[in-house]
Amino acid sequence: MTYVLGIDIGTSGTKTILFDEKGIDISSAFKDYPLYQPEIGWAEQNPEDWWDAVVVTIRLAIQKSGVNIEDIKGIGLSGQMHGLVMLDSEGKVLRPSIIWCDQRTTVECDEITKAVGAERLIEITANPALTGFTASKIMWVKKHEPRTYEKTYKILLPKDYIRFMLTGDFCTEVSDASGMQLLDVPRRNWSDEVLEKLQIDKSLLGKVYESQEVTGTVNKTAAMLTGLKESTKVVGGAGDQAAGAIGNGIVRPGVVSSTIGTSGVVFAHTDKITIDKKGRVHTFCHAVPGAWHIMGVTQAAGLSLKWFKDNLCVLENQNSVSSGIDVYEELNSEAKSVKPGCDGLMYLPYLMGERTPHLDPYARGVFFGLTARHNKNDMLRSVMEGVGYSLVDCMDIINEMGIKVDEVRASGGGGKSEVWRQIQADMFNSEVVTINSSEGPALGVAILALVGVGVYSSVIEACDTIIHKVTSQKPNNENVILYSKYHNVYKTLYIALKPEFANLKKISK
Numbered sequence: 001m002t003y004v005l006g007i008d009i010g011t012s013g014t015k016t017i018l019f020d021e022k023g024i025d026i027s028s029a030f031k032d033y034p035l036y037q038p039e040i041g042w043a044e045q046n047p048e049d050w051w052d053a054v055v056v057t058i059r060l061a062i063q064k065s066g067v068n069i070e071d072i073k074g075i076g077l078s079g080q081m082h083g084l085v086m087l088d089s090e091g092k093v094l095r096p097s098i099i100w101c102d103q104r105t106t107v108e109c110d111e112i113t114k115a116v117g118a119e120r121l122i123e124i125t126a127n128p129a130l131t132g133f134t135a136s137k138i139m140w141v142k143k144h145e146p147r148t149y150e151k152t153y154k155i156l157l158p159k160d161y162i163r164f165m166l167t168g169d170f171c172t173e174v175s176d177a178s179g180m181q182l183l184d185v186p187r188r189n190w191s192d193e194v195l196e197k198l199q200i201d202k203s204l205l206g207k208v209y210e211s212q213e214v215t216g217t218v219n220k221t222a223a224m225l226t227g228l229k230e231s232t233k234v235v236g237g238a239g240d241q242a243a244g245a246i247g248n249g250i251v252r253p254g255v256v257s258s259t260i261g262t263s264g265v266v267f268a269h270t271d272k273i274t275i276d277k278k279g280r281v282h283t284f285c286h287a288v289p290g291a292w293h294i295m296g297v298t299q300a301a302g303l304s305l306k307w308f309k310d311n312l313c314v315l316e317n318q319n320s321v322s323s324g325i326d327v328y329e330e331l332n333s334e335a336k337s338v339k340p341g342c343d344g345l346m347y348l349p350y351l352m353g354e355r356t357p358h359l360d361p362y363a364r365g366v367f368f369g370l371t372a373r374h375n376k377n378d379m380l381r382s383v384m385e386g387v388g389y390s391l392v393d394c395m396d397i398i399n400e401m402g403i404k405v406d407e408v409r410a411s412g413g414g415g416k417s418e419v420w421r422q423i424q425a426d427m428f429n430s431e432v433v434t435i436n437s438s439e440g441p442a443l444g445v446a447i448l449a450l451v452g453v454g455v456y457s458s459v460i461e462a463c464d465t466i467i468h469k470v471t472s473q474k475p476n477n478e479n480v481i482l483y484s485k486y487h488n489v490y491k492t493l494y495i496a497l498k499p500e501f502a503n504l505k506k507i508s509k
Contacts, residue, residue, distance in 0.1 A: 001020055001021060001071060002020070002021045002071065002073050002450070002453065002455050003018055003019065003020055003021070003026065003065075003067050003071050003072045003073065004018075004019055004021075004072065004073060004074040004075065004076065004446045004449040004450055004453065005017070005018055005019075005058065005061065005072060005074070005075045005076070005446070005449070006019060006076050006078070006439070006441070006442030006443055006444070006445045006446035006449070007054060007057070007058070007075065007076070007077050007078065007159075007162070007442065007445070008078040008079070008240065008243070008440075008441040008442045008445070009050050009053075009054065009077070009078065009079035009080060009158050009159050009162055010079075010080055010240065010261075010262075010441075011035065011045075011080050011099065011100070011101075011262050012032055012035075012262065013030055013031055013032030013033060013053060014030070014031055014033075014050060014053035014054055014057055015028060015029070015030045015057065015439075015442055016028065016029050016030075016054065016057035016058050016060075016061045016442070017061065017439055017442040017443070017446070018061045018062065018065050018067060018072070019442075019443065019446040019450075021450060021455045022465070022466060023437065023443060023446065023447065023450075023462075023465075023466030023467070025437070025439060025443075026065045026067065027060075027061045027062075027064035027065035027067075028057075028061055028064075028439075028442075029056070029057035029058075029059075029060035029061045029064070030057060031052075031053035031056050031057050032053075033045065033046070033049035033050065033052075033053055034049070035099070036096065039104070040508065041102070041103035041104060041352075041353070041361065042098075042102055042103070042104050043098070043099050043100075043101045043102040043103075043352075044096040044097060044098055044099060044102070045083070045096060045097050045099055046093070046096050046097070047085050047093045047096075047097050047158070047161050048093060050158060050161065050162060051161070051162060051165050054162050054165070054166075054226075055225045055226055058226040058227065058228060059226055059227050062226075062227050062228070063227075069227065069228060069229045069232075070229060072228065072229065072232060073232065073233060073449075073453040074214075074232065074233045074234070074235060074449035074450070074452055074453040075166070075218070075228075075232060075233070075234045075235070075449060076235050076237045076238075076243075076442075076444075076445025076446050076447070076448045076449035076452075077159040077160075077162055077163055077234065077235075077236075077237035077445055078159060078237055078238055078239070078240050078243035078244075078441035078442060078444060078445045079157065079158040079159025079160075079162070079176065079237075079239065079240060080099060080100055080158050080159075080240055081100055081157070081158075081176055081179040081239040081240060081241065082099070082100040082132050082133050082134050082137075082157070082179045082180070083097045083098065083099040083100055083134070083157060083158040084097055084098045084099075084134050084137040084138060084141070084155065085097050085155065085156040085157065085158060085160075085161040086141065086148065086149075086152045086154075086155055087152070087153055087154045087155075087156065087161075087164075088151050088152065088153050089153040091153075091164065093161075094148050094151055094152060095141070095145065095148050097158065097161075098137045098140070098141075099158075100132050100263075101132065101262075101263070101299060101352045102131070102132070102137070103131045103132075103352065103353050103361040104131070104140060105131045105136035105137055105139070105140045106131055106361055108129075108136040108137075108139040108140050108143070109128075109129035109130060109131055109136045110129070111139060112129040112135060112136060112139065112181070112198060113128070113129045115197045115198055116193075116194055116197050116198070119277075120193075121181075121194070122275060122277060122279055123275075124184050124185070124186075124191050124193060124194055125178075125181045125182070125183060125184070125185055125191065125194065126178070126185040126186070126273070126275045126282070126283035126284070127181065127185075127279055127282050127283065128279030128359065129181065130181070130355065130359065131353070131361045132299075132355065133179060133180065133181040134155075134157070134179065134180035134181060134182070135180060135181035135182055135194075135198065135200075136181070138155065138198075138200060139198065152204060153204070154170050154204060154205075154206065155204045155205060156170065156172070156206065157172055157176050157177070157179075157180070157239075159176060159237055159239075160172045160176070160206060163215065163216065163234060163237075165222060166216075166218050166219070166222045166226075166234055167215070167216035167217060167218060167219055167222070167234050168216070168219050169206075169215060169216035170206035170207070171206040171207040171208070171209060171215045171216070171236075172205075172206050172207075172208055172209070172236075173208065173209045173210060173211045173213070173215070173236030173237060173238065173287075174188050174208060174209070174210060174211060174236075174285035174287075175211055175238040175239045175241075175242035175243075175284055175285050175286060175287045175293075176237075176238060176239035176242075177190075177208055177285075178239075178282075178284035178285045179239060179282070179284060181194070182194055182195060182198075182200065182205065183208070183285070185273070185283060185284065185285055185292070186273045188208070188210075188285050189208055190202060190205060190208060209236040210236060210289050211235070211236040211237060211238045211242070211287035211288075211289075211448050211459075212235055212236065212287070212289070212448045212449075212451040212452050212459060213235060213236050213452065214233045214234070214235055214452050214453075215234055215235060215236050216233075216234050217230075217231045217232060217233055217234060218230055218231060218232040218234065233449070233452060233453055235445070235448050235449045235451075235452035235453075236287075236448065236452075237287075237445045237448060237449075238287040238441075238444060238445055238448065239284070240261075240441045241259070241265050241267055241293075241295055242267075242284065242286055242287040242293060242444070243287065243440070243441035243442075243444035243445045243448075244257065244259055244261075244265075244267075244411055244412070244440035244441045244444055245257050245267045245269070245286070245287070245293065245444065246287050246288070246443075246444030246445070246447050246448065246459060246463065247411075247437065247439060247440045247441060247442070247443035247444030247445075247446075247447065247467075248409045248411050248435060248440060248444075248467070249409065249435060249463045249467040250267055250268075250269050250293075250409065251269060251288050251291075251459055251460050251463050252269060252460070253269055253270065253271060253403075253404055254404045254405065254406040254407065255269065255406065255407050255409065256268045256269075256395075256398070256403075256405050256407070256408050256409070257408070257409045257410075257411055258391055258395075258408050258409070258410055258411070258415075258424055258428070258432070259410075259411045259412040259414075259415065259440070260301045260302050260387065260391075260410075260411075260412045260413060260414020260415060260420060261301065261302050261412040261413055261414070262300075262301070262302050262303045262306075263297055263298060263299055263300070263301055263302075263303070264297070264298040264301025264302070264349075264387055264390060264391050264394075264412075264414070265295055265296065265297050265298075265394075266295070266296045266391055266394035266395050266398060267293055267294075267295050268293060268294045268295075268398050268403045268405070269286060269288070269291060269293055270286075270291065270292050270293065270294060270403060271290070271291055271292075272292070273292050274292070274294060274401055274402070274403070276294075276397060276401055279359065280296070280356055280357040280359070280397050281294055281295060281296040281297075281356055281357075281394065281397050281398065281401075282294070282295045282296075282297065282355075283295075287444070287448060287459065288459050288460070289459075294398055294401065294403060296355075296356035296357070296391075296393070296394020296395070296397055296398060297355040297356050297394070298349060298354065298355065298356060298387065298390035298391060298393070298394065299349075299350070299351070299352040299353055299354055299355055300349045300350065300351035300352045300365070301349065301387045301390070301391075301412075301414065302387075302412065302413050302414055303351060303352065304347070304349040304351060304365070304383050304386065304387055305328075305331070305383055305384065305387070305414075307351060308379070308380060308383050309327060309328075309331060312376060312379070313327070313331065313376075313380075316330045316331060316334075328413075328416075328417070331380060332417050332418065332419050332420075334376075334377045334380055334381075335377065335380050335381040335384055335419050336418075336419045337377055338377050338378050338380070338381040340385075340423075340426065340479045340482055340483065341385075341482050341483070341486055342374070342378045342379075342381050342382045342385065343371075343373070343374065343378065344369040344371075344486075345367065345368075345369045345370055345371075345374050345378050345379065345382040346367070346368045346369050346382060346385070346386060346389075346486065346489065346490055346493070347365070347366070347367055347368070347379075347382040347383045347385065347386030347387075348363075348364075348365060348366040348368065348386060348490075348493060348494065348497075349365060349383070349386045349387050349390050350363035350364050350365050350366070350494075350501075351364075351365045354390075354494075356390075356393060356394045356397065357393050357394070357397055358494055358498075360494075360498065360501065362501040362502050362504070362505045363494065363497075363498075363501050364501055364504060366493065366497065367379065367382065368493055381419075384417075384419065384420055384423055385423055385427075385483075385486075386490075387414070387420075388420070388423045388424055388427045388483075389427065389483075389486070389487050389490040391424065391427070391428075392427045392428065392483075392487055393491070395428055405430065407430070407431055407433060408424065408425075408428055408430050408431065408432045408433070409432075409433050409434065409435060410424060410432050410433070410434055411434070411435075411438070411440045412440065415434060415438065416438060418473070421434070421471075421473050422473050422476075423483075425473045425474060425475045425476075426475050426476055426479035426480050426483050427480075427483045427487070428475070429475050429480045429484075430475065431472055431473070431474050431475070432472070432473050433469045433470075433471060433472045433473075434469070434470050434471045435467050435468060435469055435470055436467065436468045436469075436470050437466075437467070443466075447459065447462045447463060447466060450462055
């Protein structure tokens with residue numbers, strides 16, 4: 001039996017899972033780490049924390065499994081996208097990583113747009129300049145921390161820093177590199193034009209691979225630290241969203257995923273490059289060779305519910321500690337007790353600015369329609385519905401672009417919630433299904449590793465063998481009509497509040 005490791009370097013922590021060749025998870029381990037916010041809108045993490053978590057979780061997963069390390073043939077890496085890791089010539093981290101949800105680079109985005117040209121930038125990178133993307137972070141460091149930039153030998157993404165620590169190789173793959181805003185997305189390689197116009201030396205970047213290709217092997221030092229066999233193969237892997245899509249079987253047109261993790265993502269496969277000229281959704285290279293994907297992103301999906309839980313659910317948190325029952329189970333029960341629409345209470349999930357469809361780092365979270373008759377449970381469900389409306393915003397643009405949607409597959413933490421899945425089915429007016437694994441990104445990169453080590457001939461073959469539907473929820477027609485009406489109101493709220501979001505930013509500087 002062949003085994004592979006799927007490693008997911010997330011925002012809240014790293015999860016490592018050992019899978020067999022049928023995609024069955026044998027053992028797993030998780031280790032969390034902190035996120036730092038030195039200023040409002042900033043978000044940073046220490047890459048060394050990621051590596052420590054990877055070492056610990058690989059060791060634990062192997063120990064729990066009892067599997068002979070000789071039978072672990074490959075490793076797939078998934079990671080939070082867009083994060084900036086800067087290394088010196090000795091491979092040492094020069095500064096904390098500026099991660100995906102950081103919003104400090106508005107000025108740099110304007111400078112990138114001016115340097116490349118708005119239309120040309122979208123033609124090459126398939127996206128407008130965004131605060132979350134890596135290029136603007138590089139430009140920020142160049143401007144504000146020139147000594148750090150001068151010392152920089154290599155620039156890597158989070159999962160590719162882990163690759164370097166495992167193998168000593170500086171490289172990346174197409175899906176994650178697409179989110180740096182330095183890749184020629186139609187041609188699937190670095191853009192000399194963008195790099196020249198931004199005055200970024202191409203030698204700072206690693207070689208670009210396809211996602212299932214072997215990029216290197218585990219070196220002696222990493223083998224000693226992790227307990228892995230030296231020379232174990234490491235494949236390209238994927239950014240967390242593309243990895244989750246592979247793990248959800250989104251490898252053909254017509255099947256779309258809706259993922260509610262820290263952020264929320266609607267993800268659609270396409271066999272041809274399709275770009276939204278308004279830049280409201282992202283087009284990236286898919287982890288399937290010769291394919292791309294379209295992705296709408298809402299910044300604070302699961303993060304909104306976590307914020308609500310941490311700040312307004314003291315009793316539920318205490319009950320969870322004493323009973324041992326997951327606090328989210330109680331929150332789901334409370335949300336289910338509230339009727340759809342929450343009697344007009346609505347929530348805008350803009351706790352970290354927004355991407356789709358507004359591209360506004362200044363947007364803020366809002367409760368709208370609150371009355372004296374509303375209670376905490378109403379607010380709880382309105383948070384879940386507000387995230388749902390933001391995902392509908394994403395889906396509407398995907399439909400507008402002519403992308404066929406036959407089925408929606410729910411995943412992420414939100415995909416485990418029957419209430420949240422039904423909200424999505426009603427809002428999308430589409431069947432929402434789950435599959436036989438909830439491990440998303442880790443399973444996705446394990447599938448890529450199984451292809452890389454030769455167990456399967458293609459990503460599609462592997463997905464067809466490993467992934468099967470488990471549950472299905474169909475839309476309730478009455479709720480479909482109700483949510484459609486409320487969504488019309490929801491869409492007008494941002495338009496009305498946009499000037500005031502900008503005014504708030506000026507006051508709070």
